Amino acid sequence: MPGERTIGYFCLTLIAPMLLLATGARADQVTIAASKDNTIFEENAANSNGAGDYFFAGNNKDGFARRALVTFNVAGSIPAGSTINSVTLTLYMSRTRTQNQNVTVHKVLADWGEGTSNAGGEEGGGAAATTGDATWSHRFYSTTLWTTAGGQYNATASATTAVGNATQDYTWSSAAMATDVQNWLNSPSGNFGWIVLANETDTRVAKRFNSRTNPDATRRPRLTINFTPPSPTGACCATDGSCSIVLDPGGACSGTYQGSGTVCTPNPCPQPTGACCLPTPTASCTQVSQSSCTGSGGTFQGTSTSCSPNPCPVVLTPFLDPLPVPAVAQPVSGTAGGVASYRIATREIEQQLHSQLANPTRVWGFGDGPTGATYPGPTVLASKDQQVTVTWVNDIRDFTTGLLRTQHYLNVDTCPHGAMDQSVRVTFHLHGAHVAQDSDGYPTDTFLPGSEDVNVYPNHQLPATLWYHDHSLGITRLNVYMGLAGFYLLSDPVEQALNLPAGEFEIGLAIQDRTFNPDGSLKYPAMWDEMFLGDKILVNGKVWPYLNVKKGKYRFRMLNGCNSRTLRLALSNGASFQVIGEEGGLLPSPVTVTQITLGPGERADTVIDFAPYATGTEILLTNSAPAPFPGTPGVGVIPNVMKFVVQSQAGDTDPVPSTLRPLETLSENDASMHRVFELKKGPADACSPFFWSVVTTGTLNGTPIGDRYEDLTEFPELGTTEVWSFVNRSGLTHPMHMHLVMFQVLDRQAFEEQNGQIVPIGSRVPPPAHEAGWKDTVQVGPNEIVRVIARFEGYTGKFPYHCHILEHEDHEMMRQFQTVDCGNSVVEPGEECDDGDTSSGNGCASNCDIEDQLTLQGVAQGGTVQVVVDGVMVGVTTTPGQTAAQVVAALAAAILANPTLSGAGVLAGSIGNTLWTTGAIPDPAAITDAGLNEVIIPTLSTLGASILAGGLALAALRRLRRARS
Ligand code: C2O
Ligand code: CU
Numbered sequence: 025m026p027g028e029r030t031i032g033y034f035c036l037t038l039i040a041p042m043l044l045l046a047t048g049a050r051a052d053q054v055t056i057a058a059s060k061d062n063t064i065f066e067e068n069a070a071n072s073n074g075a076g077d078y079f080f081a082g083n084n085k086d087g088f089a090r091r092a093l094v095t096f097n098v099a100g101s102i103p104a105g106s107t108i109n110s111v112t113l114t115l116y117m118s119r120t121r122t123q124n125q126n127v128t129v130h131k132v133l134a135d136w137g138e139g140t141s142n143a144g145g146e147e148g149g150g151a152a153a154t155t156g157d158a159t160w161s162h163r164f165y166s167t168t169l170w171t172t173a174g175g176q177y178n179a180t181a182s183a184t185t186a187v188g189n190a191t192q193d194y195t196w197s198s199a200a201m202a203t204d205v206q207n208w209l210n211s212p213s214g215n216f217g218w219i220v221l222a223n224e225t226d227t228r229v230a231k232r233f234n235s236r237t238n239p240d241a242t243r244r245p246r247l248t249i250n251f252t253p254p255s256p257t258g259a260c261c262a263t264d265g266s267c268s269i270v271l272d273p274g275g276a277c278s279g280t281y282q283g284s285g286t287v288c289t290p291n292p293c294p295q296p297t298g299a300c301c302l303p304t305p306t307a308s309c310t311q312v313s314q315s316s317c318t319g320s321g322g323t324f325q326g327t328s329t330s331c332s333p334n335p336c337p338v339v340l341t342p343f344l345d346p347l348p349v350p351a352v353a354q355p356v357s358g359t360a361g362g363v364a365s366y367r368i369a370t371r372e373i374e375q376q377l378h379s380q381l382a383n384p385t386r387v388w389g390f391g392d393g394p395t396g397a398t399y400p401g402p403t404v405l406a407s408k409d410q411q412v413t414v415t416w417v418n419d420i421r422d423f424t425t426g427l428l429r430t431q432h433y434l435n436v437d438t439c440p441h442g443a444m445d446q447s448v449r450v451t452f453h454l455h456g457a458h459v460a461q462d463s464d465g466y467p468t469d470t471f472l473p474g475s476e477d478v479n480v481y482p483n484h485q486l487p488a489t490l491w492y493h494d495h496s497l498g499i500t501r502l503n504v505y506m507g508l509a510g511f512y513l514l515s516d517p518v519e520q521a522l523n524l525p526a527g528e529f530e531i532g533l534a535i536q537d538r539t540f541n542p543d544g545s546l547k548y549p550a551m552w553d554e555m556f557l558g559d560k561i562l563v564n565g566k567v568w569p570y571l572n573v574k575k576g577k578y579r580f581r582m583l584n585g586c587n588s589r590t591l592r593l594a595l596s597n598g599a600s601f602q603v604i605g606e607e608g609g610l611l612p613s614p615v616t617v618t619q620i621t622l623g624p625g626e627r628a629d630t631v632i633d634f635a636p637y638a639t640g641t642e643i644l645l646t647n648s649a650p651a652p653f654p655g656t657p658g659v660g661v662i663p664n665v666m667k668f669v670v671q672s673q674a675g676d677t678d679p680v681p682s683t684l685r686p687l688e689t690l691s692e693n694d695a696s697m698h699r700v701f702e703l704k705k706g707p708a709d710a711c712s713p714f715f716w717s718v719v720t721t722g723t724l725n726g727t728p729i730g731d732r733y734e735d736l737t738e739f740p741e742l743g744t745t746e747v748w749s750f751v752n753r754s755g756l757t758h759p760m761h762m763h764l765v766m767f768q769v770l771d772r773q774a775f776e777e778q779n780g781q782i783v784p785i786g787s788r789v790p791p792p793a794h795e796a797g798w799k800d801t802v803q804v805g806p807n808e809i810v811r812v813i814a815r816f817e818g819y820t821g822k823f824p825y826h827c828h829i830l831e832h833e834d835h836e837m838m839r840q841f842q843t844v845d846c847g848n849s850v851v852e853p854g855e856e857c858d859d860g861d862t863s864s865g866n867g868c869a870s871n872c873d874i875e876d877q878l879t880l881q882g883v884a885q886g887g888t889v890q891v892v893v894d895g896v897m898v899g900v901t902t903t904p905g906q907t908a909a910q911v912v913a914a915l916a917a918a919i920l921a922n923p924t925l926s927g928a929g930v931l932a933g934s935i936g937n938t939l940w941t942t943g944a945i946p947d948p949a950a951i952t953d954a955g956l957n958e959v960i961i962p963t964l965s966t967l968g969a970s971i972l973a974g975g976l977a978l979a980a981l982r983r984l985r986r987a988r989s
């Protein structure tokens with residue numbers, strides 16, 4: 025018997041050289057990987073799983089068989105003419121529901137294929153076969169059938185092994201298998217491998233084995249062949265580190281021939297190397313083989329990957345550093361929390377963002393004094409109706425040279441609109457504030473280092489959790505990423521009287537994600553990308569901090585300050601907490617939740633109670649939102665946010681009042697305008713394969729009339745209320761934000777696209793209680809129509825509305841509306857007229873009622889024209905030859921003569937062939953006179969829901985939008 029030399033048979037290794045000397049015969053052994061494998065499925069004769077991670081044998085839960093096929097390239101792995109001594113097939117069983125089942129291998133008698141089908145998941149059902157796949161009916165789908173469905177193979181098994189339920193390797197070995205392999209070596213064209221069969225009588229007995237494409241290379245199918253070569257041979261090393269035996273002197277070796285007499289066991293071949301990442305704060309990277317990488321606890325990045333540039337993440341220990349709480353900003357005059365003036369400068373600083381980071385990180389922060397700054401900036405406290413003036417100073421200097429920066433710290437991709445150069449432009453927006461355009465951080469009102477800008481915040485609005493941040497056109501993402509953000513908390517005596525947790529028990533949590541270079545510096549892509557997802561979460565400028573809490577209630581004002589990442593926040597012990605407010609201030613009453621999802625820009629005012637816990641209890645604030653969002657559960661999640669550690673001292677144990685602040689609910693009936701916006705990926709432009717856009721379509725499925733920052737298409741009249749519908753035609757959630765106003769979410773509704781048209785499905789669902797208050801940013805999910813309602817008042821001017829994913833906002837997902845004033849005798853954009861006088865009925869009344877109009881044209885041939893005014897049908901009979909103007913005059917007279925309408929004070933009249941009335945005309949006129957028709961006024965087709973063309977041409981309704989006096 026020839027000797028064997030394997031690691032596993034160490035005793036034989038000792039005797040092998042003696043046999044070698046004695047006989048000259050040199051047995052050798054190779055272990056080879058499968059060259060193809062697949063599964064065929066009885067109940068679905070067109071399914072297979074060619075490229076899957078697994079294959080199957082035995083019956084499924086419904087009693088249908090699976091059979092696996094596997095082939096090994098024997099002839100390519102050992103020299104022709106060899107004698108096969110023994111073979112062992114090893115399969116890793118990774119999933120089953122049963123104990124021991126006999127699993128047999130049989131020699132296959134006809135060739136079969138492996139395509140690219142890939143079932144995914146548990147893979148038990150297979151996937152639709154692709155060209156060339158083996159299936160129950162086909163050897164090669166969809167061209168060549170088996171002569172016997174289910175495969176052609178020897179009825180007699182070559183080997184049988186009982187496979188239990190332990191997930192481990194199982195082996196098959198027999199003389200018959202050695203004969204199979206010898207045949208395949210002698211005539212490779214007859215090598216169709218084995219079919220693997222299991223119990224096909226019972227149900228739910230299938231065994232799942234790892235396939236040759238399983239990600240775990242160590243658990244793929246293997247065939248170990250012990251053989252005696254015909255003449256001198258040697259080992260041949262391929263570049264992938266695999267070894268094969270070839271005839272001496274190695275002419276057939278395509279890699280490196282190891283010399284006569286060399287063998288493959290143990291494998292003498294140099295193993296390929298690649299970058300190996302070790303989990304350290306400095307992102308250690310070494311160039312080693314896969315096995316030595318995993319052996320040292322590293323993560324192998326793949327063969328031939330390199331350490332330069334360093335592909336490894338900086339790995340930091342969570343919860344090492346205490347949570348920083350930003351200081352209260354100090355005014356230069358007045359008092360913090362009241363009427364005050366501040367001088368707040370943005371400066372470049374170095375700040376230790378985690379104690380394990382190699383160096384302090386260069387960031388941009390804010391300082392209220394002549395020097396110094398923090399990231400995030402100090403918290404500005406303010407009170408309702410008490411004006412705050414902030415002189416924002418751009419004092420960004422290169423930290424090393426002390427000179428005003430002429431070049432941004434990050435690379436500015438100058439392609440997106442507004443990002444014209446590398447300069448350090450800033451403009452500061454108080455997010456959620458009701459302010460004039462010139463104090464709103466208008467995106468192009470940027471100023472450079474060495475200059476400043478005064479913003480006035482009257483605080484004439486409900487108290488709320490506001491935040492300030494940079495808003496520079498085209499580079500907001502870069503400036504905010506550098507740190508330019510801070511809290512601005514607005515309060516009033518009503519809120520103060522609620523006895524909510526305050527002082528040390530009231531803390532803002534600005535939550536942001538970042539990525540670091542090994543030296544501790546911030547890492548951000550050089551060129552615009554559609555989103556940025558960091559790999560660490562910082563709260564108030566510390567990576568994964570902890571907070572020691574007393575046994576009582578804390579008011580946490582949570583801000584999602586991330587560039588792109590949505591957060592779904594919860595407590596690790598599953599405890600509930602209260603949401604008492606959102607972006608626009610307090611809810612009518614607290615809402616108890618166990619988690620809350622915040623898109624970038626959104627805030628939640630929350631109360632968490634730590635009174636119930638034992639001293640030393642640790643509770644994590646966790647995040648479970650996939651990224652991108654909504655994405656796939658578990659994908660892209662950074663699970664940790666921060667940790668609370670319960671201390672022994674008692675804290676604030678007073679109850680949270682069950683009513684907080686009454687809510688004025690805006691009614692859809694008061695809306696004088698409905699607008700529709702589609703959120704979608706625009707086509708390729710000069711900067712990128714696409715851009716993100718907000719498209720004004722006016723009506724659902726309407727014609728786009730604007731999709732760029734410079735396209736001004738919305739002109740809300742001050743004093744009016746409007747309903748805006750955001751229709752998300754992209755696969756991502758977009759947090760939509762409007763400046764100037766706070767809005768209320770009316771409802772959400774799903775839609776489908778049918779032939780490119782939006783078709784709403786299901787009902788309109790009102791927002792959950794924690795979202796049913798004043799907001800300024802709302803998540804709009806994919807295939808969702810979100811309707812919000814807002815009252816426009818206070819300031820004329822241009823105000824942005826945009827997606828608050830900063831990468832989107834920077835590349836066209838920002839538009840502007842322009843508020844106009846009725847009755848100021850200036851015809852502003854979007855106004856039909858505005859003569860400033862007080863006479864109604866001239867189509868241009870400044871009494872600021874809503875005036876509807878209807879224009880007819882043509883010459884009557886005889887019939888009727890009917891119109892509904894404030895729900896009352898009014899009609900006239902026409903006579904042949906009447907002009908449209910005469911018919912309109914008759915209609916106006918009929919309205920005035922209607923007792924119901926005149927009793928309600930509805931006015932009406934005509935100007936030429938246009939009827940005007942102070943009543944509402946919700947629908948087009950019903951016209952039976954073939955000579956008359958309504959005039960279409962396309963620019964005013966923005967009436968949304970009220971335009972529903974019946975059998976008539978598109979509605980001719982014209983509604984002058986006027987503020988109610
Ligand atoms: Cu917080 Cu226009 O942004
Ligand atoms: Cu804003």
Ligand code: CU
Pocket residue numbers: 716757758759827828829832833837
């Ligand atoms: Cu977006």
